[in-house]
Amino acid sequence: MQxxxxxxxxxxxxxxxxxxxxxxxxxxxxxxLSVLNxxxxxxxxxxxxxxADRPAVGxxxxxxxxKRVRHIRFNDLIFPEAPPLDEPFGAVIDADVPVVVxxxxxxxxxxxxxxxxxxxxxxxxxxxxxxx
Amino acid sequence: MQxxxxxxxxxxxxxxxxxxxxxxxxxxxxxxLSVLNxxxxxxxxxxxxxxADRPAVGxxxxxxxxKRVRHIRFNDLIFPEAPPLDEPFGAVIDADVPVVVxxxxxxxxxxxxxxxxxxxxxxxxxxxxxxx
Amino acid sequence: MQxxxxxxxxxxxxxxxxxxxxxxxxxxxxxxLSVLNxxxxxxxxxxxxxxADRPAVGxxxxxxxxKRVRHIRFNDLIFPEAPPLDEPFGAVIDADVPVVVxxxxxxxxxxxxxxxxxxxxxxxxxxxxxxx
Amino acid sequence: MQxxxxxxxxxxxxxxxxxxxxxxxxxxxxxxLSVLNxxxxxxxxxxxxxxADRPAVGxxxxxxxxKRVRHIRFNDLIFPEAPPLDEPFGAVIDADVPVVVxxxxxxxxxxxxxxxxxxxxxxxxxxxxxxx
Numbered sequence: 001m002q003x004x005x006x007x008x009x010x011x012x013x014x015x016x017x018x019x020x021x022x023x024x025x026x027x028x029x030x031x032x033l034s035v036l037n038x039x040x041x042x043x044x045x046x047x048x049x050x051x052a053d054r055p056a057v058g059x060x061x062x063x064x065x066x067k068r069v070r071h072i073r074f075n076d077l078i079f080p081e082a083p084p085l086d087e088p089f090g091a092v093i094d095a096d097v098p099v100v101v102x103x104x105x106x107x108x109x110x111x112x113x114x115x116x117x118x119x120x121x122x123x124x125x126x127x128x129x130x131x132x
Numbered sequence: 133m134q135x136x137x138x139x140x141x142x143x144x145x146x147x148x149x150x151x152x153x154x155x156x157x158x159x160x161x162x163x164x165l166s167v168l169n170x171x172x173x174x175x176x177x178x179x180x181x182x183x184a185d186r187p188a189v190g191x192x193x194x195x196x197x198x199k200r201v202r203h204i205r206f207n208d209l210i211f212p213e214a215p216p217l218d219e220p221f222g223a224v225i226d227a228d229v230p231v232v233v234x235x236x237x238x239x240x241x242x243x244x245x246x247x248x249x250x251x252x253x254x255x256x257x258x259x260x261x262x263x264x
Numbered sequence: 265m266q267x268x269x270x271x272x273x274x275x276x277x278x279x280x281x282x283x284x285x286x287x288x289x290x291x292x293x294x295x296x297l298s299v300l301n302x303x304x305x306x307x308x309x310x311x312x313x314x315x316a317d318r319p320a321v322g323x324x325x326x327x328x329x330x331k332r333v334r335h336i337r338f339n340d341l342i343f344p345e346a347p348p349l350d351e352p353f354g355a356v357i358d359a360d361v362p363v364v365v366x367x368x369x370x371x372x373x374x375x376x377x378x379x380x381x382x383x384x385x386x387x388x389x390x391x392x393x394x395x396x
Numbered sequence: 397m398q399x400x401x402x403x404x405x406x407x408x409x410x411x412x413x414x415x416x417x418x419x420x421x422x423x424x425x426x427x428x429l430s431v432l433n434x435x436x437x438x439x440x441x442x443x444x445x446x447x448a449d450r451p452a453v454g455x456x457x458x459x460x461x462x463k464r465v466r467h468i469r470f471n472d473l474i475f476p477e478a479p480p481l482d483e484p485f486g487a488v489i490d491a492d493v494p495v496v497v498x499x500x501x502x503x504x505x506x507x508x509x510x511x512x513x514x515x516x517x518x519x520x521x522x523x524x525x526x527x528x
Contacts, residue, residue, distance in 0.1 A: 004142055004224065004255050010400055012465055013430035013498035013513055034145035036182055036222035050432055050465045069144055069182045069222035090432035090465035090496070092400065100222070100253045102145035106246075107511065114502075115239065116513035117145055117248035118382070121496045123400050136274055136356065136387050166277035168314060168354035201276055201314045201354035232354070232385045234277035238378075247371065249277055249380035250514070268406055268488065268519050298409035300446055300486035333408055333446045333486035364486070364517045366409035370510075379503065381409055381512035 003039035005100040008123040014049075014089035016074055017107040029107050030073045033093065033120070036100040037064040043097045049074075049083055050090045057081050064099065093120070135171035137232040140255040146181075146221035148206055149239040161239050162205045165225065165252070168232040169196040175229045181206075181215055182222040189213050196231065225252070267303035269364040272387040278313075278353035280338055281371040293371050294337045297357065297384070300364040301328040307361045313338075313347055314354040321345050328363065357384070399435035401496040404519040410445075410485035412470055413503040425503050426469045429489065429516070432496040433460040439493045445470075445479055446486040453477050460495065489516070 017029035037043040042065050048058030060077050064070045074083050074091075083089065093101055101120040149161035169175040174197050180190030192209050196202045206215050206223075215221065225233055233252040281293035301307040306329050312322030324341050328334045338347050338355075347353065357365055365384040413425035433439040438461050444454030456473050460466045470479050470487075479485065489497055497516040 004140065005253065008400065010432055010434070010496045011498065012432035012496045013428075013467070013500050014465075015467070032145075034220070034222065036142055036144035036224075038142070038182065038224060050434065050463060052464055052466055056463050067182060067188050069146075069184055069220055071145070071147070071184070071220040088430070088465055088467040090430065092432075092434060100142045100144045102143065102250065102253075103513075104145050104248065105511075105513070114378075114511035115237075115246035115248045116500065116511045117235075117237070117250045118498065118513045118515050119250050119253060121401065121498075121515060121518070122253070136272065137385065164277075166352070166354065168274055168276035168356075170274070170314065170356060199314060199320050201278075201316055201352055203277070203279070203316070203352040232274045232276045234275065234382065234385075236277050236380065246510075247369075247378035247380045249367075249369070249382045251382050251385060254385070268404065269517065296409075298484070298486065300406055300408035300488075302406070302446065302488060331446060331452050333410075333448055333484055335409070335411070335448070335484040364406045364408045366407065366514065366517075368409050368512065379501075379510035379512045381499075381501070381514045383514050383517060386517070 003098045005036070005038070005098040006122040007095050007098055009093040009101040009120040010090065010123065011103045011120045012090040014074065014091060015087070016083065016085045018086040028075065030075045030105070032074070032104045033072045033091070034069065034102040034104065035064050035072065036069045037066065037097065039066060039097040041066050041097060043095045043099050045093055045095045045099070048092045050092070052088050135230040137168070137170070137230040138254040139227050139230055141225040141233040141252040142222065142255065143235045143252045144222040146206065146223060147219070148215065148217045150218040160207065162207045162237070164206070164236045165204045165223070166201065166234040166236065167196050167204065168201045169229065170199060171229045172198050173229060174198055175227045175231050177225055177227045177231070180224045182224070184220050267362045269300070269302070269362040270386040271359050271362055273357040273365040273384040274354065274387065275367045275384045276354040278338065278355060279351070280347065280349045282350040292339065294339045294369070296338070296368045297336045297355070298333065298366040298368060299328050299336065300333045301361065302331060303361045305330050305361060307359045307363050309357055309359045309363070312356045314356070316352050399494040401432070401434070401494040402518040403491050403494055405489040405497040405516040406486065406519065407499045407516045408486040410470065410487060411483070412479065412481045413501070414482040424471065426471045426501070428470070428500045429468045429487070430465065430498040430500065431460050431468065432465045433493065434463060435493045436462050437493060438462055439491045439495050441489055441491045441495070444488045446488070448484050
């Protein structure tokens with residue numbers, strides 16, 4: 001199966017809920033990126049997180065093995081900096097091979113549970129070089 | 133009405149919830165693909181499921197009759213293998229005629245109910261051959 | 265402001281929930297299309313509804329005034345036929361001027377409330393004639 | 397990092413829920429636009445809100461600093477007019493540099509909580525001039 005997707009994605013509506021309720025990690029409130037790599041090689045991705053009131057932080061570097069999917073919780077990112085809870089953010093995801101990205105939030109707070117999901121924004125680039 | 137949509141779709145954020153609560157099958161927690169076939173001929177689709185830690189499984193082969201819609205629960209897929217609950221996955225859907233695909237999750241667990249829906253990612257292909 | 269959007273949209277994941285709970289019409293469970301018409305002329309739209317097991321029904325004909333938005337509940341459609349509750353469906357929306365379409369479901373059943381929203385699929389057509 | 401996104405976006409499914417429950421502003425029901433500006437210069441955006449039964453209102457003018465994200469609640473807009481609760485609306489967002497826009501609703505009413513999110517519709521324009 002050939003590679004599929006785009007090499008650059010973005011999402012604007014990030015906000016990790018403050019409260020969680022229920023057994024961890026299943027019910028931990030979180031914002032999550034899902035990355036599908038259908039190509040024959042590992043995908044190295046670099047995430048930059050943008051905030052409302054301070055400079056962007058990144059890159060967060062991760063790898064998705066060939067022909068695998070990986071669900072990445074922003075809550076679990078550590079280096080260069082753990083993202084704060086309860087603060088608006090956006091993210092830009094750059095990959096060295098085409099991937100498909102989805103954004104999901106689970107809000108498992110004490111009052112009720114809600115969830116949202118939306119496709120990330122796929123930037124339609126023309127012939128970008130493969131970063132190294 | 134002419135065919136409409138794309139022949140290749142992908143989704144990255146699959147995860148069938150473990151818990152269900154309420155009468156089946158209405159309130160069974162599930163991840164679901166909705167496929168709309170507006171063309172004059174039956175659409176044969178092939179789904180490949182990608183996991184985090186093991187090789188992709190597929191194809192799951194299904195048919196959507198001409199000018200019909202079909203909602204497919206991942207929970208109900210059996211051959212070549214029933215997808216596990218509570219495990220991250222992604223999916224690639226290939227059809228031999230253009231179709232429109234949407235992804236929906238109902239989480240009807242014991243604590244609360246939540247639901248998400250998002251358009252699958254439509255791969256913008258140029259003149260792919262009709263698979264047989 | 266010039267027209268904006270597309271003239272053909274589709275959605276695959278329709279399913280009007282059976283149960284409702286709370287004062288009507290605010291909490292009536294429903295599937296809803298939201299149509300934004302930014303053009304200088306009224307938009308006439310025609311909806312065809314596709315089912316799993318029987319022929320498509322339509323057109324449902326509606327108008328959205330110039331520079332107005334209209335939220336259309338499938339539950340409220342009557343002619344040529346009221347759509348059934350609790351049955352999978354998809355829909356194709358054709359407009360004579362470009363519009364923007366979003367799909368939303370409110371499930372306000374007796375157990376809990378959930379909601380989903382997703383962009384409809386915008387068909388990227390090249391120079392289609394304006395239907396009359 | 398170069399600019400990313402589009403300069404024109406639209407959303408059709410706006411509707412600020414009437415009821416709120418819980419501490420403000422965290423649990424205030426709202427409709428929200430999230431705007432990500434990855435460019436090197438501040439983005440000036442102009443929002444026009446379209447209604448079902450009366451003329452569009454706008455522009456609402458806002459700025460998103462260079463390399464920042466901003467989450468904008470429709471509830472908080474004041475000039476030229478505070479948007480009413482419990483009324484259908486759509487919105488068109490014009491920016492002078494490319495941005496990425498997401499739409500989110502939190503419905504934190506007294507009965508239950510639900511949330512939806514969806515990508516706004518990115519108008520694919522060819523070489524539009526930078527507005528001033």
